[in-house]
Structures are given as structure tokens and as C-alpha cells.
Amino acid sequence: MAEQLVVDRLTKTFGGIVALNGVELAFSAGELIGLIGPNGSGKTTLLNIVSGYYTADRGQITYENQPIAGTSPHKLARIGIGRSFQVTKVFRRLTVMENMLVSGLSDWSETRSQASERATAILEDLKLTRLRDERASNLSGGQLKLLEFARIMMLQPKLLLLDEPFGGVHPELKRFMYDCIRKWNAAGITIILISHDMGSIFELCRRVVTLSYGDIICDGTPEETRADKGVLEAYLGEHHASA
């Protein structure tokens, strides 16, 4: 299978901190990958670079055979890279529907009626129809997470980067989000899922990448990851033997 996203020797430092240390990864279209690692291991940094929010100090990123390093976030969104944020960035003073329309109408070829038609269908899918005219500030934490999902789906993404989508979400809603993620993945969307919730990662993903101090210390199946000594040590807070 052709590789959709290739990250080549990506390095990013913040002052003295090496957030990413020459990371190399390749993802095929349609994969559902878990990205794990202790706090501060570089997960969000990697995602921020791929989605254009940070520029890497060194390294290449190739998406659908195009180099994309240095491309601005909104352009990446338009070519199919959708992302969520660790802390939701919903537009609180806009209604649920308006939140959806921003995402649809940022594509100038889409009319308002086309966008609201698509938005209506997506809201229905995510059980948010009832809230369509509600201000986002009146939504619960879980509903905000769903709205963030819904807005991203308006982009019709081909690659989805989800940063901690299950944070603070109660178990029942989490089940529902699993179903959505599986459904979208089955529809061909590549998904990279960051989560501290090992249960979720191991249940959803067939491939798990583990970062520690900016290095990939494991890239394998959930079984391999669980059995990996390095991963265990990283999570126990010991310095792994990267050198």
C-alpha cells in the first residue's frame, strides 16, 4: 500500500528541550495508529508539526507524495488533514451549527445550503441535532468533544489527527466515540490517535507507536507494545536506555 504520510528525521527543540529527536515514521492510507508516550514525550509536538502549527528544526514531511513542511495550517486542513486539540478549541459564542459552517464554508466552492445540508447529516450522526442552535458555551465537556469531531468531519478529511479525544469523557460516550472512530476508519480515513488511555489505544489500534523524550522507542502491535521493556520503563518514569 502507498504511504500517505511520511515523517523523515523530524527534529524539534524548544530552548534546551529536545521535543522530537529525528523521528522517522510512515503511515499507509487507511491505518488506525495509536500514538502513546509519557507526558512531555513529544506527541502533541509531532501532531503540531504535521498539521502546520509548528515548524520543525530539521526533517521532511510528505503527505500524498507532496512535501508539506512549512505549509500553513488552514491549507493543510483544506487538503485533507484534520486535527483536534488536546484542549478543545470550539467557538464558544457561536452556535453548534455556526461552528459547523465555519468548517464547511472555508471552502469557497461550497454554498451555504450545501454546507448546512452536510452539517445537518453529520450532526445527526453524532447525535447533536437537538443542539444545533445552541451556543457552544452551553454544551457539556463531552458534547464539546463531539462537536469538535463533527466540525472536523465537515472538512472531509483523509487524515485525522486526534489529540486526547477521550480526556474527561465518561465511559458511555467513550464507547460512542470508539464507534465513530472505527466507522470513519472503515470509510478509509487514516487516523492517528493520541491518548493516555491505554485501554482505548489497545482496543482500537492495530499499530501503536510509543514516544519517549522525542524518540520512538517502540512501533508495533498492541501485544508487542505491552511486552516491550523500554515502554514499561518509560512509563515507570525511569530513563530509558536511548543512548
Place this chain on the structure above:
Amino acid sequence: MSQAALRSIIGAALLVAFVLLPFAGLSDYWTYTVTIGFYYALLAASWSLLVGYVGRISFAQAAMSGLGGYASALGVLEFGLPIGLGLVFAALIAGLVGYVLGWLTLRLHGAYLGLTTIAFGEILRISVTAEHWLTEGSLGLQVPPLIPGGSRLEYYYIFLAITVGCLAAMGLLLRSRIGLFFQSIREDEDGAASLGVAVTTWKCVAFAISSAFAGLAGGLYAHFVQLIAPSMMSLQEMGVILAMAVIGGFHNILYAALGGMLLQVLLEALREVEQWRLVVFGLVTILVLRFAPNGLFGMLSNIFVRRRNSDG
């Protein structure tokens, strides 16, 4: 009744009221005062477009208005432009300079953004003051009238028409997808970018549009009062515009415009108390920010809607 329907009815009623106002025995003096009120209404609305919808603060709005005033006056005096084109020139120049200010301040927020716009506005004001050979400096520049020999009433209706036209144009813009982009930027820039909104571009465009309307207002004003001075670009003048928008309600261009009109009328009515007027307005601005963040008109409309809902 929906809030939108209510808004259009109130808007239409206001329009009719302003059309009929001169027939209600308005003296020449008050006709003049209300005409200046239209200028402030437009200026306050243009400021609220930027601050209330895009969430970008600027203290250069009075400077942009002055820039428009000088651009139109000099366009007419130096290049022999017809006054209509002079006004277009004013809007274009102010829009262009606004775009540059937007671009310069792209990455700035909060205090840094505010301070930079103050510096920018002051640079404009001081340049106009210093280029004495062109602008007559603080002596003031004589400006040809919009309508030679025009009556107060003619000016009143021209200002009314242009203000209403501009407010309508702003309203249409804000209802379009661009208005949605603006608000998404106000709410969360990173979030907006992640959904495909070209944040950088729209931030600059917002500054340009807001400044262009301010420049047009300043041009109109110049050809009405026929004598302009750099003091119209001062920070004190900026403070007045800010108070107008805040007291009216800067989250809505119409409320801000009404605030402009209201304060201009009150400024004239309270002439006897001289500088104390500004102290009072300063206090009212602080109180409104604290207790009625949607402004007086925003508060009124909320009360009205709530009452209707509880009745119905």
C-alpha cells in the same frame, strides 16, 4: 417573534425616525449636531466591526478617520479629484494603511497589539502635523464643501443615507461567510485555522475594511465641517469613539452606531459642563464594561426579548 425579526423591525423604525426627525422641528443647530452624530455612528460601527467581531483591538481608528479626511481633502485640492472620487480615495488609502497595520500586528495580542496601534496612530497624527507644507499642520486645512452652498438639511440626508448604506454593507459582510470567519478568529485563531480559515489573510482584511469605513467617515466629515486639524486624530478623540462603541454595545455594529449618535447628542446637550462631560463618559464607559458588557442597547434588547418570551 424571533430576535432577527425584532431587529429588522427596530432597524426600520429607527430609519423612519431619522428620516422624519428634521420635520419634528429640529433647529439648524441640532440638525448640524445630529449630522456629526452620523459621522460618529459610522466611526463607532467601523471600530466595533474590528473589535466586536474579529476580536482585534485598535486605537488607531481616529487616526484612520483623520487620514481619510486629509486624503480626500488633498485628493481634491492637489489632484483635482471630484469630491465623490476624493471619498473613494479616502477609503482606499485608509484601507491600505489599515491592511499594513493588520499585517504588522499579526502576531500581537492584548497589550502589545493595543500599544502598537497607539504608536501607529500617533505616527500618522504626528506626520500629518509635521508635513506643514502639505497639510497646514495644526493650523488646520480648509476643505472644499461636499455640496457647495448646501443646506444643513441636505447634509443631514446625505450623511444619513451614507451611514445607513455603510451599516447595511457591514451587516451584509458580517452575515456572509466572511463574518463567520471573523467570529471564528475572535473565538479561537488556532481552531479557525484547523478548519481551513485563512486566519492571517482575514485578520489583515478585517483591519483594512474597518479602516476603510473610518477613512470614508473622516472624508465625509472633512467636506462637511470644511476645516480639519490633526486633533481629529488624537488619542482623546479615540477615547470618545471607544466610549461611544462601548456604551452603545460593541458586539453589534448597530448598537455601536447608536452609541455614537447618543453620545454626540449628549456631548452637545451637556456643553455647559465642559470637560466634565468627558469625565462622566469615562465613568459611564467603565460602569458599562463592568455591568452591561453588551452595552446599553444590547442590555435593552436583552430585556425586551426576555420580557416578550415570558409574555408569550
